[in-house]
Amino acid sequence: MDNVLSPPPCPNTVTVRRNPHRKARPTPSTTKPPSDTSSASSCNLPQIPFPIQDILSIEIPQSETTTISDSQPPSFSSDDSESENLKVYLRIRPLVPPTARGSTKFPADQSTRSRAKNVWPQNPAKKNTVKEKNPTKKAYESCIKVGDDSCSVTLSPPAALQDSKRSKSEVYEGFSHVFSADSTQIEVYERMVNPLVEGFLKGKSLMLAALGSTGSGKTHTMFGSPRERGMVPLALQRIFKPIKGCGSESSRKFFLSVFEVYADGKAERICDLCPDGTDLRVQQSPIKGIQEVLIHDAAEAESLIGRAMLKRSTAATNANSQSSRSQCIINISSVAEKEKDVQSNCAVLTFVDLAGAEREKRTGNQGARLLESNFINNTSLVFGLCLRSLLEHQKNPKKPLQKHFQNSLLTRHLRDYLEGKKRMTLILTVKPGEEDYLDTSYLLRQASPYMKIKFAKVEDESSLHCNKRHFQTLSRPEQPKRMKVSRTDACKKEEKDVGDENQHCKEDAPQRRNYQIMQNFAKALLNVLKEYKEKLKVAETEILNLRGNLSYEKTRSLGLEKELDNLKSCCTCSKEEQISYSVDEDNNPRYSKAEVGNTSSSSAENLDCPKYFQNELDIAVVEYTNQKHESFPVNGNINTFSEQSDCVVVEDDKLNTEATEIGVSSSGDDNSSSIDQVQQLNENDEDNKSTYSKDEVDNTSSISAENLDCHSNQNELDIAVVEYTNQKHGSFPVNGNVNEVSEESDCVVEDGNPKTEATEIGISSSGDDNSLSIDLVQQLNENDEDAKDLSASLKELMGTQECDTANVPHSATIPITTCKPPDIEKPKRRLLPASSVLLRNVSTLDVDDDVATQQKPKGNRGGKKSAVEERQRTQGSISLLRLLQRNPHL
Ligand SMILES: Nc1ncnc2c1ncn2[C@@H]1O[C@H](COP(=O)(O)OP(=O)(O)OP(=O)(O)O)[C@@H](O)[C@H]1O
Known part of the structure; x- marks a missing residue:
């Protein structure tokens, strides 16, 4: 019975109500039962036992690494759409020693301890004095106090500075949330990061950047520890663990890239923190050669990030035994498997762990470390200037947006965020100790105005375009390495597509050349045909003119012939036989x-x-x-x-x-x-x-x-x-x-x-x-x-015959x-009298015959026919003579 009643040890982050609400029983004295039956029935009701077993059966997580809610998304995820301003969170590092929290094994605890020795160099005289007065109280006093609304803080100067009139308590408000020193990673994640992850899974490109002085807990917040997993591991856990009712993200593939921007002397370098990563080159925003490793689950991603952190540049300073000497950027890319979705939905979730600003006095850096400090401070300054310029530009659009991003490789890569094209979230980490007052005050004064930065309402749409550009810019140059790291099906498909395109280009090259040749030839031929067509038109015109002239000449010739005929008819009408x-x-x-x-x-x-x-x-x-x-x-x-x-x-x-x-x-x-x-x-x-x-x-x-x-x-x-x-x-x-x-x-x-x-x-x-x-x-x-003249007529007749044969003109056929x-x-x-003709014929019979014999006929009749003709004439003459003899009256 004692075991049942005794509650188990309660974790820090979970509150279990041991005594649930119960309805108060009405006092019998003050409450009159409505009837006897009712009172009797009420009295007869069975007593409900206390559900202690049910309460005890609730599993209570023993570690924060398993506290991510996997049942429902956080209720404050909708805050994303309620505010357009830049969200700035503030996290206060715990001041108490780690042992007070029950964990002394984390390196952070050790660094904290070691940092306590190195940071904030003090005057030995004062140090001794302080130690003498109240050595423990001085070290653990907090100069910052969280407001009741958890959105503001009050920064109080340490006592040593209170004498100065310049040091007054400062109140910074307007934060999205202020995480107290005792806030856990889960709380920070759910309130700050989870909305970003949800937005990322919906296709938005978002960024979370941690700002703060060295040793303030930026790296701890981002990456955490094996026991206190940071925002990145928690986000990956959420990404690869779909929530019920929120759909499945199986249609997407995620790639992880980790790189750092570090100082190489006075120059800046980018190094890929992936296992096979090397130094990279940066041209404006895109980074060439960076590896994007396909990750299938959170464990794989965490392993990759763990190895990247081991590769990251760190060094021990007076402020931090493992002080980050570079700006670390982690990109989680979400790519849809379907190609059509790739163009329209590609998001990147970016985590930026900036190196903390350092004071030379506190770090004691010299030489190379001093150069690193300058680089770190300069990067932080440029980052801040970009945000300030954006703020001023938004306040007064007439002011141009300064291109401070060009002064740092980091800001170049984050240009879209620093110019307000994409949404980002800032988390400021501060140390609550009085010795960190100046650093905290400086950070809050510098960063508090950023909360007024507003993002355009079309940011989501612009982010898509930016995502497209990002995908296009990254996919092309980075595709080979991505494929080298992880030979995914999607990469193979893209490689195959690219290869096919190249092959098609090679195959189409001669065809294109032939096509151009034929096209040029066709153009030349067309020009020649046009020229010939014009010449043909000219020739046709000439032909028409010639025809006209010919018809005119014909008409003219006909007229002349008519005139000639008229003249002939007038002049020689008597000569023409009108037959x-x-x-x-x-x-x-x-x-x-x-x-x-x-x-x-x-x-x-x-x-x-x-x-x-x-x-x-x-x-x-x-x-x-x-x-x-x-x-x-x-x-x-x-x-x-x-x-x-x-x-x-x-x-x-x-x-x-x-x-x-x-x-x-x-x-x-x-x-x-x-x-x-x-x-x-x-x-x-x-x-x-x-x-x-x-x-x-x-x-x-x-x-x-x-x-x-x-x-x-x-x-x-x-x-x-x-x-x-x-x-x-x-x-x-x-x-x-x-x-x-x-x-x-x-x-x-x-x-x-x-x-x-x-x-x-x-x-x-x-x-x-x-x-x-x-x-x-x-x-x-x-x-x-x-017929006296008959003989004479015959003579004439013979002469006529001669003329007939001799003068038969060719015009005999003339119409x-x-x-x-x-x-x-x-x-x-x-007409000659027939008698005279006959007489002439008779008298000249012999002679004519002789003459006819001597003369050769002309015309169509040849010599052979002439003899016949002569014989005919002779016979004709004889016939005529016979005729005359028969007709003596002639
Ligand atoms: N919220 C916290 N809870 C417990 N330990 C913390 C917390 N924040 C920081 N620490 C501890 O403080 C130490 C320094 O923290 P961290 O290295 O993260 O600082 P930093 O801001 O990254 O410093 P730097 O800029 O030099 O890298 C670590 O050992 C870490 O464990």
Whole structure:
């Protein structure tokens, strides 16, 4: 029973209420029960035993190292968002000897003891006096007293300085919290560091820096001891031990880097405190070559930090047996495993353990140590100047933010914090002894204004950007060493990505070069094409101009031709035979000169046909002269040329030819061809016109001969020559097949009678028996002379034939256009009397034959044909003579 009632030893930091609250029992005298039953029931209630066992079953931590609350985050973690000012904490080192706290094994205790010997050099006379008066009380008197609100302190000068008017009690307030000398590491952590860790785990970059004089407990606060773990170990413990309900941080990876800034003579150096760390170089904020060790748990991190502390520069001074001779910085980086989160969430939690300012008098440093002291003091001064400048800049934005950070490597690295871009927290450590009054007073006076520093509300966002920059700046140069230290999957992945990028760059290099070459070539080609396009446009323009000129020249030439034709028609209208041929509605053939010419030319191509020499030829030549009538319908049969027949020439030298109409047609199933020629002669025609008519007739005969080549296969020749002269009648129908002409007869009709107005010659081939008949009808005018001149006419005829063969112009194929001058006076054609023609033919028969034999034909007919022609002429002459003999009246 005694064991149960006797409480266990209570730890210093845990208060256990031994007697929990209990409801006070109402006194029976003052409390009247409502009823009997109730009172009875109350009296009958069972007595609840005191839960002493439950209370005793509570496990009470025996050590501070296990006091971190792992159930709920501290309630004051929300203070981060309530205040925008820089948080400054003050921690007072215990004044009492360590033995009073039950621990004498810590080095700090030893240093404290040793420091008590060295610090604060005193006048030996006073020292002896003091010792004599109250030696123990003087050493352990505190000059600083914590305020009731735990946010202020009152600094009282020691008694030795109280006589001085300058020394007065000073009250410093506005601290976030003041940790008394008896505060524990856990308390400090939970109130000061835990909010930072929570913010860090949320992605914020935060910093905790410890300031204070040498031996004030900065290192102790930051790193602590195996028994009293400092803020860094506690923070790592919290980081790697997730709290229930706060989510898991397994998606993050943490890296730890530890380095120091120390003095190498008058220069500053940075040394990586990791096991393989060496001296580093600093360019502005980033530090090249620093190792970031991946840590998986708190123990690993603590081990790494422990080894770093062993590597850190320390030395024994009069103020501290293990005085830090460098500024130590610890960075805990949080990197998300997912790459997308890396860019948006990378935080760094920084712990800075500054070397404590030293007074030369108290440290007694000389030589190298004195230089270290100067470096340490200078760094502390620069750090303070940066914060002061930031404060002044915030108070008066017109004042520029001084770049004091450039004066120290430490401040360079902490630039973002010292310029207010990132949040930081300061903890001031002071010694409460009277001998430390000046150092404490100086620190409080210098640091108390920092509490007014405010951080911008966008600090969180800016911190992200800063984190990005930090990650980018650190990851690139530091990535190799990080991978060297810990070959993590993330590092391997990044290495692989970097390698892939380099490989892609190497592979893409020739492709890029080729692409550029092709691009340049394409540009050059495009320019060339543009030039050619412009030239093409110019050429097209020139072509258009030339076409315009050509059309203009054509038009001009046509105009000139028209003018020429007009001139010709005006000047030589009488010379041109206006021959037209057409077939009207009544099947009356009308021939134009042009058409005849075309026909002759086209028929001329068939002259070489061998059948030509075997066919018979019928030629019908009709000459009609009429001074009054323009049209002369021809209804007679077609002229058929025999194989050996020669052309028929109608020559009218003296008669006026008014018009000539030639009709050529082919009829019959026996491929017979026919030619109708109608000549309308005017009485006023000149002699030359009659010559022209002769040419046309000649042409016509040739045409017919050509056509016969293909169609005539008869050996008989029928020639109908009709000459009709009538001065009064305009129409002369030719309907009959009149006279028969013997085979191979040469048909020549000449009307030399000047009074003959019209002559019609019809040559037709009819019948299926291939008989050749020549009808010759000549109606002579009463005024015609008799056949007295027949012989003379024959002579002229022969001469005409000669001219025909000799003067057949190539223009025989010239198209004969139908042109009938309406107003021109029609010349009269004079036809020779048939009798005179016959007489001339008879009289000059032999001679003409001789002449015809001697003269070589011209034109399309060769020498071989000339003999045939001569024979035809001779035969024709004989036929004519026979005809005359039969018709003696002629
Ligand atoms: N709160 C504390 N509780 C117990 N011991 C402490 C405390 N603060 C400091 N000490 C002891 O005081 C001694 C000096 O402390 P510490 O080395 O941390 O001072 P410092 O400020 O780091 O000095 P320096 O700037 O020279 O490094 C240590 O031996 C340490 O154990």
